[in-house]
Amino acid sequence: MEGPSDSAELWRLTLQNSPIGMALVGLDGRVLMANRALADMLGYADDELCARGFQELTHPDDLEGDLELFSRARSGEIDTYRVRKRYRHARGHTVWCDLSVAAVRGPDGETLHFISQIIDVTEQREAAARLEAAHAALEREHHTLEAIFETVNVGLLLIGPDGRYERSNRRHRETMSLPFPDGHAGTAGQLGHVYFPDGRTLMGKEDMPSYRAVQGEEFDDYTYWVGNDPLSRAAFSTSARQVRGPAGERLGSVLAYQEITDLMRAMKVKDEFVSSVSHELRTPLTSVLGYLEILCDNDDLPEEVLDQLRVVQRNAVRLRSLLSDLLHVGQTDEGSLELQRVDLDLVALVHDAVEAARAFADASGVTVVTDLPPDGPALHAVVDELRIRQVLDNLLSNAVKYAAPGSSATVSLRATGDGSDGELELAVADTGRGIAPxxxxxxFTRFFRGGEALGQHIPGTGLGLDIVASIVAGHGGTVTVESELGKGSTFRVRLPRDAG
Structure with a gap:
């Protein structure tokens, strides 16, 4: 059996080797015994630590509260206490600790000394402080985003992967009564008073922007009208993006709705004005050109006068071409672009167009060549001859206009697929200036003119390629462009051979 001395030694060894800071403190606050863990924690040697009282080791800001608890325990009012406090390290910095103190009393109940357990929580506290700061920053960010979300003049909508509306901002909620006067069920694809840009054709479920977004589509500037009354309806431009998780999984969709009613009405007024003016000018211009043709054929006029008349005639012809372009744009916008389809040999059409452009090309120092099927059967397609000739004339005119003297333009034609089910590809390639990336x-945007054209003062209205795109689309075809700045451009028109 162990004796009293053995128990004391065992206790001393336990105290000294504890991984937690331990100390015996006298009634005056002096450290009677401290273990190695506490000495290492505060940066003192064992004997240095025992030469001090806890008052010297405690941070001044925490001393008053610690003394009060120590006094209450010494008087017997409390047996234990626990407090989080700061100690001063031997090197001057602060150590945050969790202190637990218990009074050791004799058989008569008198307090003999105190046993203290000290755990270093500096890293824990610093981590908590960082976490608190991060939480505060997130809260500020949340409130900032919330304010932006609710105050921007753009309707915002979040849709879950199941198609249910999860959240929307004030602006979006304000506009919902126009397309859905009887209320909305909060699911994507619900039909209402939503019209295509023509303002007459109602959208089906598959065309609704919310339904398209839920199907995984992303798009920009999807325009349409909402509202049953043409006088009070509004126009919107909508964009959609997918929301994805860390692994790329789809979490939902976000849509942004921008009202563009004033812009759409202004564009309509502009187009109506252009169309009206074009019609009004065409009649007197036709008369002017007729009389100019008569005058230019008059051999009795002096040559000097005839030269001046020919200048007037060339500019009048150019003005007629511009009016034709404007009328074409108006017809396209009204949906009244009519196509007179015939079975046409496009090889012959290409030959005619190239010959017609050769004079302009020769004057510009540009060589125009063709790359056509050699002596083979004609390549036929069911198209509008005048409209397709207009496409080819515009592409050839651009190729020559934007080419440098000494360069070339090539018109090629080839068939793809088999028989009438295939397509014809008409390409116009030049070695000119090219287009900036x-x-x-x-x-193909209406009235767009590139920086090169503006910088070189090359004449044009920016309507030619828009007209090309609308004619090709009317035939069920496609037009694309490949270009490299300084090396030239290639425009490819693909047309179905059969009108369908």
Missing amino acids: DEVDHV
């Missing part, structure tokens, strides 16, 4: 996607 940031402008390629805009060349």
Whole structure:
């Protein structure tokens, strides 16, 4: 059996080797015994630590509260207490600790000394402080985003992967009564008073922007009208993006709705004005050109006068071409672009168009060549002859206009697929200036003119390629462009051979 001395030694060894800071503290606050863990924690040697009282080791800001608890325990009012406090390290910095104190009393109940357990929680506290700061930053970010979400003048809508509306902002909620006067069920694809840009054709479920977004589509500037009353309806431009998780899984869709009613009405007024003016000018211009033709055929006029008349005639012809372009744009917008389809040999059409452009090309120092099937059967397609000739004339005119003297333009034609089910590809390639990469996607936009054309003062209205695109689309075909700045451009028109 162990004796009292053995128990004391066992206790001393337990105290010294504890991984937790331990100390015996006298009634005056002096450290009677401290283990190695506590000495390492505060940066003192064992004897240095025992030469001090806890008052010297405690941070001044925490001393008053610690003394009060120590006094209450010494008087017997409490047996234990626990407090989080700061100690001063031997090197001067602060150590945050969790202190637990218990009074050791004699048989008569008198307090003999105190046993203290000290755990270093500095890293824990610093981590908590960082976490708290991060939480505060997130809260500020949340409130900022919430304010932006609710105050922007753009309707915002979040849709879950199941098609249910999860959240929308004030602006979106304000506009919902126009397309859905009887209320909305909060699911994507619900039909209402939503019309295509023509303002007459109602959208089906598959065309609704919310339904398209739920199907995984992303798009920009999807325009339409909402509202049953043409006088009070509104126009919107909508964009959609997919929301994805860390692994790429789809979490939902976000849609942004921008009202563009004033812009759409202004464009309609502009187009109506252009169309009206074009019609009104065409009649007197036709008369002017007729009389100019008569005058230019008059051999009795002096040559000097005839030269001046021919200048007037060339400019009048150019003005007629511009009016024709404007009328074409108006017809396209009204949906009244009519196509008179015939079974046409496109090889012959290409020959005629190239011969017609040769004079302009020769004057510009540009060589125009063809790459056509050699002595083979004619390549036929059911198309509108005048409209397809207009496409070819516009592409050839651009190829020559934007080419440098000494360069060339090539018109090629080839068949793809078999029989009448295939397509014809008509390409016009030039070795001219080319198109800047940031402008390629805009060349078919109405009234768009590239920086090169503006800088070189090359005449044009920016309507030619828009007209090309609308005619090709009317035939059920496609037109694309490949270009490299300084090396030239290639425009490819694909047309179905059969009108369907």
